[in-house]
Amino acid sequence: MDQDPIQITKTYLPDIDDYIEYLRLIWETNQVTNNGPLVQLLEEKLRIYLDVQYLFFVSNGTIALQIAIKALGLSGEIITTPYSYVATTSTVIWEGCLPKFVDIDPETMCIDPDRIEQAINPQTSAILPTHVYGFPCSVEKINAIAKKHNLRVIYDAAHTFGARYKGKPLVSFGDISTLSFHATKLFHTVEGGALITNNKELGERIAYMRNFGHKGKEKYWGLGINGKNSELHAAMGLCILPHIDEIIRHRKYISELYRNLLNGTNLIIPALPPLTDYNYAYFPVLFNSEKDLIKILRALTDQNIFLRRYFYPSLSRLPYIKDQPMPISEDISRRVLCLPLSHDLNKEQISRISKIIKGNLS
Numbered sequence: 001m002d003q004d005p006i007q008i009t010k011t012y013l014p015d016i017d018d019y020i021e022y023l024r025l026i027w028e029t030n031q032v033t034n035n036g037p038l039v040q041l042l043e044e045k046l047r048i049y050l051d052v053q054y055l056f057f058v059s060n061g062t063i064a065l066q067i068a069i070k071a072l073g074l075s076g077e078i079i080t081t082p083y084s085y086v087a088t089t090s091t092v093i094w095e096g097c098l099p100k101f102v103d104i105d106p107e108t109m110c111i112d113p114d115r116i117e118q119a120i121n122p123q124t125s126a127i128l129p130t131h132v133y134g135f136p137c138s139v140e141k142i143n144a145i146a147k148k149h150n151l152r153v154i155y156d157a158a159h160t161f162g163a164r165y166k167g168k169p170l171v172s173f174g175d176i177s178t179l180s181f182h183a184t185k186l187f188h189t190v191e192g193g194a195l196i197t198n199n200k201e202l203g204e205r206i207a208y209m210r211n212f213g214h215k216g217k218e219k220y221w222g223l224g225i226n227g228k229n230s231e232l233h234a235a236m237g238l239c240i241l242p243h244i245d246e247i248i249r250h251r252k253y254i255s256e257l258y259r260n261l262l263n264g265t266n267l268i269i270p271a272l273p274p275l276t277d278y279n280y281a282y283f284p285v286l287f288n289s290e291k292d293l294i295k296i297l298r299a300l301t302d303q304n305i306f307l308r309r310y311f312y313p314s315l316s317r318l319p320y321i322k323d324q325p326m327p328i329s330e331d332i333s334r335r336v337l338c339l340p341l342s343h344d345l346n347k348e349q350i351s352r353i354s355k356i357i358k359g360n361l362s
């Protein structure tokens with residue numbers, strides 16, 4: 001029992017000497033922020049790696065969502081998913097709009113496209129779904145609905161780094177997609193995020209908006225905010241990006257081990273999404289009941305294995321949301337756990353975790 005604790009995720013830290021090399025560059029130029037050379041280099045490398053046209057590095061994934069809502073000039077109601085991280089909902093309210101939840105498809109855990117149209121009314125301005133766990137939403141159906149009703153689409157793509165759907169980068173759908181590069185995410189810059197769009201004019205708005213609306217030193221394009229990120233954060237991204245394929249490969253290996261070891265139990269393990277090059281960002285499992293989940297959470301904690309309930313509670317249960325019951329999202333959020341997944345877990349640890357789970361299932 002004297003084993004090292006295992007956390008749900010472990011931040012990947014690159015070789016410290018790689019980071020110090022970038023620090024020396026920063027010390028040489030004395031430029032620490034304000035769209036410096038490392039921020040520009042990271043953006044260029046991310047555009048190539050993610051295979052997208054316009055990408056803007058910002059200070060976190062939450063401000064990315066806020067800027068997306070502002071850049072599209074949204075108001076009124078935004079149709080969104082109740083099954084995501086809190087930022088998907090809180091940013092809508094923070095920007096003065098109302099989140100209108102549409103329940104999820106229990107298979108994909110993403111917004112159910114067949115329930116979207118009945119939620120549209122004259123106040124609706126946009127759809128904001130999440131590709132939860134990196135599982136693709138029904139992008140074709142959502143696109144068709146948005147077109148028909150003249151709505152904008154923002155994808156919260158915080159979990160999709162590197163994932164592809166039908167060969168296309170998952171971050172290339174919608175008017176804007178947003179990423180988070182928080183330290184708990186697959187690819188990170190300690191804190192950070194990005195907005196992605198294929199629309200040049202929208203890209204220009206985003207570029208102004210993340211930098212106070214500055215157009216040169218003394219002129220202003222319009223209203224902006226401080227969404228910039230720094231050279232030190234960009235340096236972290238530049239150190240990690242060359243290792244990302246190897247990180248994803250290892251996570252795939254760990255995920256396959258779990259899948260084999262937990263096979264034949266009454267756990268529901270979502271199948272890998274079809275037509276998708278998955279990024280192995282998460283390994284969610286569904287229990288038969290919340291009672292089972294709590295028992296196993298306790299058994300794992302006793303063995304120094306610490307999980308978090310991604311995602312609980314359903315966002316329809318937030319204290320500032322009234323009268324929007326979402327039975328599927330609420331049911332799933334009570335029964336789901338993400339198992340530990342990181343670059344440095346080994347086979348023995350996965351066996352240990354799986355054994356504890358199997359031994360405590362009812």
Ligand SMILES: *Cc1c(COP(=O)(O)O)cnc(C)c1O
Pocket residue numbers: 060061062063084085087088130156158159179180181182192193
């Ligand atoms: C992490 C996350 C965010 C917020 O990103 P930050 O970089 O932490 O601000 C938004 N949406 C989802 C789905 C997330 O998982």
